[in-house]
Amino acid sequence: MAYLQDDAHVLGAVRDAAFDGVICHMALMDIPDLAATIRSVGRVLRPGGWFVFAILHPCYHPPPSGEITAADGSIHRTVSGYFTEGFWRSDTRPGPPGKVGAYHRTLSTYVNALTDAGLILERLAEPPATPSLAARRPVWREVPAVLIARCGKGP
Ligand SMILES: C[S@@+](CC[C@H](N)C(=O)[O-])C[C@H]1O[C@@H](n2cnc3c(N)ncnc32)[C@H](O)[C@@H]1O
Numbered sequence: 001m002a003y004l005q006d007d008a009h010v011l012g013a014v015r016d017a018a019f020d021g022v023i024c025h026m027a028l029m030d031i032p033d034l035a036a037t038i039r040s041v042g043r044v045l046r047p048g049g050w051f052v053f054a055i056l057h058p059c060y061h062p063p064p065s066g067e068i069t070a071a072d073g074s075i076h077r078t079v080s081g082y083f084t085e086g087f088w089r090s091d092t093r094p095g096p097p098g099k100v101g102a103y104h105r106t107l108s109t110y111v112n113a114l115t116d117a118g119l120i121l122e123r124l125a126e127p128p129a130t131p132s133l134a135a136r137r138p139v140w141r142e143v144p145a146v147l148i149a150r151c152g153k154g155p
Contacts (some may be wrong), residue, residue: 009036017046024053026146028110029061029103030096032087035113042117045153051119057126057147058107063088063097067139075139085109110149119151 006013008024008031022041031037041051064081081104089101096102114121125148129140137145 008040009033011040011044014044016043017049018044019049020046021050021052024051026054026056028053029055029058029105030100032103034103034105034109035116038113038117038119042119042153047153047155049153051114051151051153052149054146054148055110056102057144058105058110059147060143060145062104063090075142077139077143082106107147114149114151119153121149122152123150124148 004013008027022045024041028034028037045051059082060077060079062079062081062084065077065079067075067077069075083106085103085105087101087103088097090097092098111121126144127146127148128134129137129145133145134141
């Protein structure tokens with residue numbers, strides 16, 4: 001096992017077609033240039049290789065998103081500003097959006113960046129909250145907090 005620290009935009013220390021697979025866990029929405037990053041992933045994958053990533057679900061995390069509890073006690077995720085892409089930061093948010101900021105992008109921006117880099121979207125998963133997350137944040141029983149994708153690089 002070897003660990004290498006590098007800029008995901010370039011992956012300059014990694015040769016072309018070096019890997020069978022690439023995993024990016026909860027980071028694409030924190031990296032400034034999505035297109036450059038996905039191109040790097042495509043470059044370091046061998047033909048037929050795979051790319052799996054997990055991100056905050058872009059449909060439920062635009063900057064103005066939140067949640068409300070209705071009179072009957074039901075919990076609803078609220079979203080707005082979906083079409084406004086780019087950097088945002090909020091003092092009221094946990095994690096990177098509250099500390100260093102994050103980058104909101106639409107779902108189509110993610111899919112088109114993959115296609116532009118020659119990566120084919122094969123599977124999506126939108127898992128419901130685990131029991132421990134659901135106990136802390138019941139709204140994530142109603143809509144998916146996370147989007148997971150598997151893509152393939154053509155031959
Ligand atoms: C939410 S953290 C996720 C870290 C880890 N993958 C995990 O699941 O715990 C997002 C990470 O993206 C990293 N990041 C942001 N821009 C980057 C870049 N250009 N190249 C490599 N990593 C970057 C940050 O340093 C941060 O560690």
